[in-house]
Amino acid sequence: MGRAPCCSKVGLHRGPWSPREDKLLVNYIQSHGEGNWKSLPKKAGKFGNTFRFSLFGFTGLLRCGKSCRLRWMNYLRPDIKRGNITPEEDDLIIRLHSLLGNRWSLIAGRLPGRTDNEIKNYWNCHLSKRLLNQGTDPNTRKKLSQQATNTRKNISDTSKTFSESPKIHLPKPIRVTKSSFPRNQSFELDNHQCNANTQAGGNPSSDYAYAADHGGENMRGFLADDLDNQFECESIVLVSEDDSSSLEKLYEEYLQILNQNDDDEMQLDTFAQSLLI
DNA sequence: AACAATGACAACCGCCGCAGT
DNA sequence: GACTGCGGCGGTTGTCATTGT
Numbered sequence: 001m002g003r004a005p006c007c008s009k010v011g012l013h014r015g016p017w018s019p020r021e022d023k024l025l026v027n028y029i030q031s032h033g034e035g036n037w038k039s040l041p042k043k044a045g046k047f048g049n050t051f052r053f054s055l056f057g058f059t060g061l062l063r064c065g066k067s068c069r070l071r072w073m074n075y076l077r078p079d080i081k082r083g084n085i086t087p088e089e090d091d092l093i094i095r096l097h098s099l100l101g102n103r104w105s106l107i108a109g110r111l112p113g114r115t116d117n118e119i120k121n122y123w124n125c126h127l128s129k130r131l132l133n134q135g136t137d138p139n140t141r142k143k144l145s146q147q148a149t150n151t152r153k154n155i156s157d158t159s160k161t162f163s164e165s166p167k168i169h170l171p172k173p174i175r176v177t178k179s180s181f182p183r184n185q186s187f188e189l190d191n192h193q194c195n196a197n198t199q200a201g202g203n204p205s206s207d208y209a210y211a212a213d214h215g216g217e218n219m220r221g222f223l224a225d226d227l228d229n230q231f232e233c234e235s236i237v238l239v240s241e242d243d244s245s246s247l248e249k250l251y252e253e254y255l256q257i258l259n260q261n262d263d264d265e266m267q268l269d270t271f272a273q274s275l276l277i
Numbered sequence: 278a279a280c281a282a283t284g285a286c287a288a289c290c291g292c293c294g295c296a297g298t
Numbered sequence: 299g300a301c302t303g304c305g306g307c308g309g310t311t312g313t314c315a316t317t318g319t
Contacts, residue, residue, distance in 0.1 A: 014289080015312090015313090018285090038305090066289090066304090067289080069305075070289085072286090073306095074286095102308065102309085103307085104307075104308065108301080117286080117288090122307085125284070244312085
């Protein structure tokens with residue numbers, strides 16, 4: 001309490017991560033493992049081929065440890081599954097949210113390859129709106145439509161919500177097309193990534209791909225050849241059969257419990273508690 | 278074509294719990 | 299027991315892409 005935020009130090013980078021920073025971070029974690037986030041930035045810069053960067057007067061990763069952790073956990077971790085949320089996952093999220101509330105990390109723990117941040121965003125962007133569209137309060141899960149106390153404004157808002165947007169947006173997949181690549185940016189790197197995806201045995205038509213959405217300026221002067229293709233591959237996680245089956249299993253497990261007698265709250269509670277462990 | 282509105286999601290902020298001292 | 303620092307979490311914001319007018 002009362003401590004200054006760790007990112008407040010003067011001179012630390014903020015905003016989007018550059019490929020160089022990503023690579024430094026990944027290299028370091030692959031060799032030393034996770035943890036020690038506080039000291040990681042300094043150490044990470046001293047790892048590997050930093051000669052070229054040393055020429056520019058710094059060797060460290062100019063990020064606070066907290067930012068490093070966040071970047072790793074939400075984006076760089078090799079087991080992260082990128083791509084659209086499947087209908088099964090979608091349903092699972094809704095059910096888990098009804099059990100656990102906004103405990104995103106717990107929910108994410110039950111969805112292999114998904115991050116709490118991703119689920120949180122997905123919930124805020126899609127699911128809560130969809131539930132509202134269905135006339136359900138996303139928090140209480142009670143029907144809203146019968147509420148007679150709506151103000152005139154609320155009523156008009158609601159009817160507007162109901163009448164419009166029958167379409168349900170899936171999360172924007174991945175920015176892999178040339179046209180959608182960030183401005184001022186070479187497309188070279190992206191080609192590497194797409195190739196890596198295909199070569200790695202992934203379905204070429206798959207929507208799942210790693211696409212670094214990096215800041216344009218930072219990309220300049222950074223040669224794509226410097227990137228280790230394997231690193232890029234490792235950032236791509238396709239939905240393997242194992243993943244699907246485990247997800248299915250989990251899903252069935254929930255269905256089984258949830259489809260049972262509604263009065264069986266005892267079991268539901270026990271189940272909810274098991275998630276907290 | 279230009280601009281505005283909306284969507285998507287990465288990143289930041291501040292708080293909290295816990296372990297170490 | 300009090301204090302300190304770190305890691306983790308959830309809420310929120312900022313930025314860029316896309317879509318609509």
